[in-house]
Amino acid sequence: MDSEYWKKRWRDGELSFHQTEFHPGLVTYFPIEPKAKVFVPFCGKSRDMLWLLAQGHRVVGAEISPIACEAFFRENQIPFTAISSGEFTHFKSEMADLWCGDFFRLPPRAVETCTAVYDRAALVALPPEMQKKYVTQLKNLGLVVPTLLVSFTYDQKRVDGPAFSVPFEVLQRLYGDLYDIRELSSRNDPPMSPKFKGIPIQERVYFLTPKI
Numbered sequence: 001m002d003s004e005y006w007k008k009r010w011r012d013g014e015l016s017f018h019q020t021e022f023h024p025g026l027v028t029y030f031p032i033e034p035k036a037k038v039f040v041p042f043c044g045k046s047r048d049m050l051w052l053l054a055q056g057h058r059v060v061g062a063e064i065s066p067i068a069c070e071a072f073f074r075e076n077q078i079p080f081t082a083i084s085s086g087e088f089t090h091f092k093s094e095m096a097d098l099w100c101g102d103f104f105r106l107p108p109r110a111v112e113t114c115t116a117v118y119d120r121a122a123l124v125a126l127p128p129e130m131q132k133k134y135v136t137q138l139k140n141l142g143l144v145v146p147t148l149l150v151s152f153t154y155d156q157k158r159v160d161g162p163a164f165s166v167p168f169e170v171l172q173r174l175y176g177d178l179y180d181i182r183e184l185s186s187r188n189d190p191p192m193s194p195k196f197k198g199i200p201i202q203e204r205v206y207f208l209t210p211k212i
């Protein structure tokens with residue numbers, strides 16, 4: 001489940017995680033503030049970014065696949081430029097900046113002044129041993145900011161991730177020293193890839209408030 005795994009999925013068009021509908025948790029619980037600058041880690045070509053832009057927020061994304069970054073702008077008819085910037089390609093439009101490269105190597109300047117994080121299918125895309133590294137990188141990037149996070153729970157013994165099951169106790173262990181974590185909503189059997197067919201899944205939306 002390294003960068004190559006995800007790049008190959010994009011090349012092969014294996015995009016079962018991609019949703020055409022805006023996430024109901026995002027639509028219900030954002031804005032965190034009226035005009036936010038929202039960091040979207042592992043952004044793919046998520047249409048949720050389109051929703052954020054339509055509300056007048058700025059978006060900064062990080063995504064390993066150039067196919068995904070380019071598709072986001074082209075499929076939504078947003079004019080963009082793509083500029084090479086060190087290890088990254090910076091896809092840029094008036095209100096959106098997608099940094100194409102490895103999130104774990106993203107420089108802090110890319111996310112400067114972001115005021116919120118929206119995590120849908122980012123933390124849960126990572127196997128348990130990578131999740132702490134993910135949260136540490138957010139912290140190193142200076143992104144201890146209000147965060148809307150979507151997570152799943154299911155019987156991990158019955159099927160392997162991604163998406164991985166990340167129950168509240170794990171979130172508490174990962175984020176609890178920095179954030180107060182509040183569950184906002186939950187739903188059963190959200191849209192998932194076919195490998196989860198017949199497996200009961202609960203999706204929960206959390207709001208993480210920085211303690212300091």
Ligand SMILES: C[S@@+](CC[C@H](N)C(=O)[O-])C[C@H]1O[C@@H](n2cnc3c(N)ncnc32)[C@H](O)[C@@H]1O
Binds near residue numbers: 002007018103
């Ligand atoms: C499960 S998908 C979720 C995409 C998006 N958040 C959505 O809701 O549709 C995970 C995404 O993370 C990207 N990704 C995986 N590892 C990454 C990394 N190290 N740095 C940046 N992006 C990564 C993948 O290419 C993929 O698009």
